[in-house]
Amino acid sequence: MNGVARHFTMAWRNIMRRKRRTLITAASVASGFLIALTFTGTADWSYTNMIDTSAKMGYGHVTVSPEGYFESPTVEKRIHGSAAIRDAVLRGGGVDDAVIRIFGQGMFATAAKSVGGTLIGIDPAHDSAERNVFINALNEGRLFTGADDPEVVIGKKLAEKLNLRIGKKLVYTSADVNGEIFSGMARVGGIFRTGVDAVDGGVILLPIDRLRHALHYDPQDATLIAVFIGDQRRAPETSGRLAAHLRLQGAEVLPWRQTQAELAGLISIDRAIGVLFQFFVGLLVAAGILDTTLMSVLERKHEFGVMLAVGMAPKNLFLLVLTESFYIGVLGLAIGGLIAIPWYWFMYHTGIDLRGYIPEGYDAGGVPMELALKMRLYWERIAAITAGVFLLTLAAGLYPAWKASRIPPMESIRNI
Amino acid sequence: MNAFMVVLLAALFLPFPAAAETPREKAARILNGIDDMWRGESSHGIMLMRVKTRNYSRNLKMEGWSKGKDRSLVRIVQPLKEKNTATLKSGNDIFTYLPQTDRTIRLTSGMMMGSWMGSHFTNDDLVKESRMLDDYHAEITFEGTRDGMNIMEFTLIPKPESAVVWGKIILTVRDEKIPVTEIFHDEDMNISRTMTFTDLKNFSGRIIPAVLKVVPVDKPDEYTEIVHESLEFDVTLRDELFSLASLRKK
Numbered sequence: 001m002n003g004v005a006r007h008f009t010m011a012w013r014n015i016m017r018r019k020r021r022t023l024i025t026a027a028s029v030a031s032g033f034l035i036a037l038t039f040t041g042t043a044d045w046s047y048t049n050m051i052d053t054s055a056k057m058g059y060g061h062v063t064v065s066p067e068g069y070f071e072s073p074t075v076e077k078r079i080h081g082s083a084a085i086r087d088a089v090l091r092g093g094g095v096d097d098a099v100i101r102i103f104g105q106g107m108f109a110t111a112a113k114s115v116g117g118t119l120i121g122i123d124p125a126h127d128s129a130e131r132n133v134f135i136n137a138l139n140e141g142r143l144f145t146g147a148d149d150p151e152v153v154i155g156k157k158l159a160e161k162l163n164l165r166i167g168k169k170l171v172y173t174s175a176d177v178n179g180e181i182f183s184g185m186a187r188v189g190g191i192f193r194t195g196v197d198a199v200d201g202g203v204i205l206l207p208i209d210r211l212r213h214a215l216h217y218d219p220q221d222a223t224l225i226a227v228f229i230g231d232q233r234r235a236p237e238t239s240g241r242l243a244a245h246l247r248l249q250g251a252e253v254l255p256w257r258q259t260q261a262e263l264a265g266l267i268s269i270d271r272a273i274g275v276l277f278q279f280f281v282g283l284l285v286a287a288g289i290l291d292t293t294l295m296s297v298l299e300r301k302h303e304f305g306v307m308l309a310v311g312m313a314p315k316n317l318f319l320l321v322l323t324e325s326f327y328i329g330v331l332g333l334a335i336g337g338l339i340a341i342p343w344y345w346f347m348y349h350t351g352i353d354l355r356g357y358i359p360e361g362y363d364a365g366g367v368p369m370e371l372a373l374k375m376r377l378y379w380e381r382i383a384a385i386t387a388g389v390f391l392l393t394l395a396a397g398l399y400p401a402w403k404a405s406r407i408p409p410m411e412s413i414r415n416i
Numbered sequence: 417m418n419a420f421m422v423v424l425l426a427a428l429f430l431p432f433p434a435a436a437e438t439p440r441e442k443a444a445r446i447l448n449g450i451d452d453m454w455r456g457e458s459s460h461g462i463m464l465m466r467v468k469t470r471n472y473s474r475n476l477k478m479e480g481w482s483k484g485k486d487r488s489l490v491r492i493v494q495p496l497k498e499k500n501t502a503t504l505k506s507g508n509d510i511f512t513y514l515p516q517t518d519r520t521i522r523l524t525s526g527m528m529m530g531s532w533m534g535s536h537f538t539n540d541d542l543v544k545e546s547r548m549l550d551d552y553h554a555e556i557t558f559e560g561t562r563d564g565m566n567i568m569e570f571t572l573i574p575k576p577e578s579a580v581v582w583g584k585i586i587l588t589v590r591d592e593k594i595p596v597t598e599i600f601h602d603e604d605m606n607i608s609r610t611m612t613f614t615d616l617k618n619f620s621g622r623i624i625p626a627v628l629k630v631v632p633v634d635k636p637d638e639y640t641e642i643v644h645e646s647l648e649f650d651v652t653l654r655d656e657l658f659s660l661a662s663l664r665k666k
Contacts (some may be wrong), residue, residue, distance in 0.1 A: 110633075111581045111602030114538070150577075170577045170604050181508045183579035 032285035041375030042350020106174030117202030121211030151189035157201030170398025305412025325397025
């Protein structure tokens with residue numbers, strides 16, 4: 001047996017001498033690992049959910065839009081040849097879908113009342129429940145089938161405010177591309193309900209060609225192309241690649257962080273608070289490990305004194321104690337990993353229902369939230385947490401190891 | 417002159433009896449006449465507007481000018497606090513001038529359904545230039561005497577593609593030219609608001625109701641009443657009167 005193997009064997013035997021303490025210390029490492037995994041996983045699930053829902057509310061994960069549109073959105077700003085750009089986006093690969101949409105502001109009126117809101121022109125041939133949160137939330141009637149149908153889909157709250165039902169008419173007023181005011185009439189074909197009052201009370205979906213005509217747009221003009229990708233984290237890379245591939249004049253390709261800045265800010269703040277919280281949890285876990293490891297060192301003062309007296313180098317004693325921490329870390333992570341697998345499976349598929357605790361219609365920056373606590377973990381996060389917890393365990397072992405290496409041999413032997 | 421010659425001369429020189437007017441033509445003639453009642457090549461007048469809502473009451477005295485169908489200027493004369501607040505309509509655009517802040521605001525589409533000067537009229541009511549027959553199919557549904565007046569009642573049903581919010585309008589007209597009431601129904605045929613026209617006066621040779629009152633049915637305690645104190649038609653007005661510079665003039 002060579003020196004290194006002997007060193008590891010000794011460290012393993014040492015921690016196995018006090019199995020209960022080793023198990024308790026490893027359990028605190030495991031709990032730290034599970035806490036970090038749960039916090040990161042639930043946060044990532046909730047962020048991904050919010051980002052995907054927000055993308056489905058209009059702009060996609062990546063947006064092809066007129067230059068400067070998101071600084072000051074107006075109907076005058078539009079992209080030309082939207083169908084060709086969409087085809088080029090899809091041909092470029094690496095995206096799940098691309099949907100052409102028109103956005104505008106207007107007033108919606110019936111004999112009962114008039115309220116302001118957002119008009120979204122969509123093409124029913126390309127848009128779907130999978131890509132559009134409003135179609136997904138349709139709970140009465142149906143989506144218009146033609147791009148020029150005289151029908152609209154409105155939010156439940158808007159229907160209540162304007163006293164509208166399926167089949168009833170609504171007059172919308174807006175300004176066209178020349179700034180001229182126009183009015184149009186449409187029948188309510190469907191009613192959606194996302195649960196967020198601000199959304200349900202102020203959005204109508206119109207057939208894209210009808211809105212295009214009213215705005216005096218050219219046949220292929222649109223406000224933007226919403227691009228969808230499978231993993232929102234690839235948005236910056238995808239937008240850069242698409243910008244290089246499309247080489248558009250007067251248009252830009254932006255990731256969701258730039259088109260949905262409010263949501264991005266909200267997530268950044270929440271993530272920073274989460275990291276800070278996890279740091280403090282980590283400190284507590286580390287203090288627990290430090291405490292038990294230091295205790296085990298002080299208990300073995302005499303033993304270490306003898307080892308040093310018979311010629312063991314202090315450096316080797318330092319490494320021996322550190323190796324014990326290494327084993328505790330590995331053991332703790334193994335236990336944590338074993339518990340994490342069924343825990344993650346449950347939290348990913350079922351989760352915890354929060355409907356009894358959070359009022360319906362809860363939203364973050366206008367984005368409807370799913371009232372459940374679920375987890376989603378990415379491999380790089382698992383790797384970072386594993387490495388973080390492991391390094392923390394090693395760091396907690398540094399002081400006891402240093403302390404062990406500094407034990408004066410003679411004094412330790414004398415004070416039996 | 418024999419009898420034959422008498423008949424021939426009569427046929428040549430006496431006017432033919434007017435061809436019988438169809439109900440549709442009659443309705444069109446009367447409704448267009450009402451549309452044109454307040455219109456002229458140009459006009460100038462003074463009016464009072466009384467607005468009563470659940471939250472406030474206000475009385476405004478205003479001076480107004482119009483030229484053609486698409487240009488008008490209304491300026492508040494009283495009370496002093498709101499004096500010189502003005503609204504300019506030019507084509508499809510509406511501008512409002514607020515002297516307190518010395519700001520001119522162009523009303524966006526989102527503001528078109530907002531209240532005009534706190535009344536029960538919307539800015540959109542001011543912009544609309546279309547004739548009733550552009551947006552509605554009209555039918556005479558009553559003709560006869562009612563409350564001692566020679567009354568004709570029109571039922572106006574919106575055309576399928578018309579961008580109007582009403583489900584039906586019942587317009588009552590006296591003597592084939594003076595509106596008496598206009599009752600607006602929603603799509604479920606429930607009454608939404610009523611408009612009454614009273615106090616007939618002679619303005620520049622036209623007999624016109626001097627008082628117009630709007631009452632929303634869901635808020636029967638509220639109303640907006642416009643009383644024309646004076647109204648002249650076909651006056652000479654300079655084009656510059658309907659400019660932004662003129663709007664800001666104090």
